[in-house]
Amino acid sequence: MLISTHDGVDSSVTTRTRYAYGSVTATGTPRTCELVVRSGSGVDSMPADIADVRAGRVGPTAWATAPRFTSEHTVTRFITGRAAQRELTSLQSAGFNAQRDSRSPADYKRRNGPGAYYTGPDVLRLITRTNRVFVAWRRQGVTWWDDVTVIDHGDHYDHCAGVREIGHSEDYCARLGSLAADVAGEAATVTRDTDGRATGVRLYGRDFAVIATCNDCGRRWDDAHPSPWTPTPAGRCPFEHDHGEPIARWY
Structure with missing residues (x-):
């Protein structure tokens, strides 16, 4: 329209x-x-x-x-x-x-x-x-x-603080891999953990996306996405101020 x-x-x-x-x-x-x-x-x-x-x-x-x-x-x-x-x-x-x-x-x-x-x-x-x-x-x-x-925002959501929260890791990595293939003309590699879950995308030997998971709240974010809330190396959850809060308080 x-x-x-x-x-x-x-x-x-x-x-x-x-x-x-x-x-x-x-x-x-x-x-x-x-x-x-x-x-x-x-x-x-x-x-x-x-x-x-x-x-x-x-x-x-x-x-x-x-x-x-x-x-x-x-x-x-x-x-x-x-x-x-x-x-x-x-x-x-x-x-x-x-x-x-x-x-x-x-x-x-x-x-x-x-x-x-x-x-x-x-x-x-x-x-x-x-x-x-x-x-x-x-x-x-x-x-x-x-x-x-x-x-x-099915696979990810960019918060106002710059944090890119991952909603569906498989869809997110598949989309980034397809984008890398279109732009760079090179097939990207989707990295996986021991359980077969997508954990990131690598291109030309570099991390194009790194999905980090907080063990306390279970939320995921792309640690390779530049943000003032995700220090390098990863180790702190950007949503730690929400730990223990119900999901209704997250947004």
């Missing part, structure tokens, strides 16, 4: 909230994701029509491009992956129901009684994806929109 205007990105976004949630893999390693909730008002901040984009009247701009006049709020809250999906389905259901009720007054009366009239907003645009739902509303000449996106 594109958020563009004739003058570029000029959205009047009033709310942008990020919820971080964590689930646990089969090995007990946290798997982190983000739920981004955005809302705004004004016709100019709505996604461009595909016809305008193809005709060259509107330049395509990725949705992640920061619009001007943005007020952003960050909220730390622990929710499960299922709760994040409920945010998507909730907005999707609201858009579908409003679209149905506004277009079929007879059906609305049949469901709610002969004297019922739909007075809710009209749906100007409804876009649904696997991990994203966008709904543009209009009521009494006022246009506003809601946008919910789920971003899944």
Whole structure:
């Protein structure tokens, strides 16, 4: 989906909230994701029509491009992956129901009684994806929109302190090995421990990734990834301040 205007990105976004949630893999390693909730008002901040984009009247701009006049709020809250999906389905259901009720007054009366009239907003645009739902509303000449996106950091998550936490070591090493082969043109070697679990990636005899594990909390991080929280040589857990805390306190 594109958020563009004739003058570029000029959205009047009033709310942008990020919820971080964590689930646990089969090995007990946290798997982190983000739920981004955005809302705004004004016709100019709505996604461009595909016809305008193809005709060259509107330049395509990725949705992640920061619009001007943005007020952003960050909220730390622990929710499960299922709760994040409920945010998507909730907005999707609201858009579908409003679209149905506004277009079929007879059906609305049949469901709610002969004297019922739909007075809710009209749906100007409804876009649904696997991990994203966008709904543009209009009521009494006022246009506003809601946008919910789920971003899944399946194999790793970069914390604000610079620590790269590993969510799934096999997927992470496989992705880095494939990236090294594409960039360097050389097949990388995935190192493994005695149990056959991936512990890192080596390229040209050097460590491209080194997965360290804390014996106290069980969390993993890439010790080869530069970070002020991972001293060299490894030996201290960057999450030691969270030891003994429930997973809900980690994010």
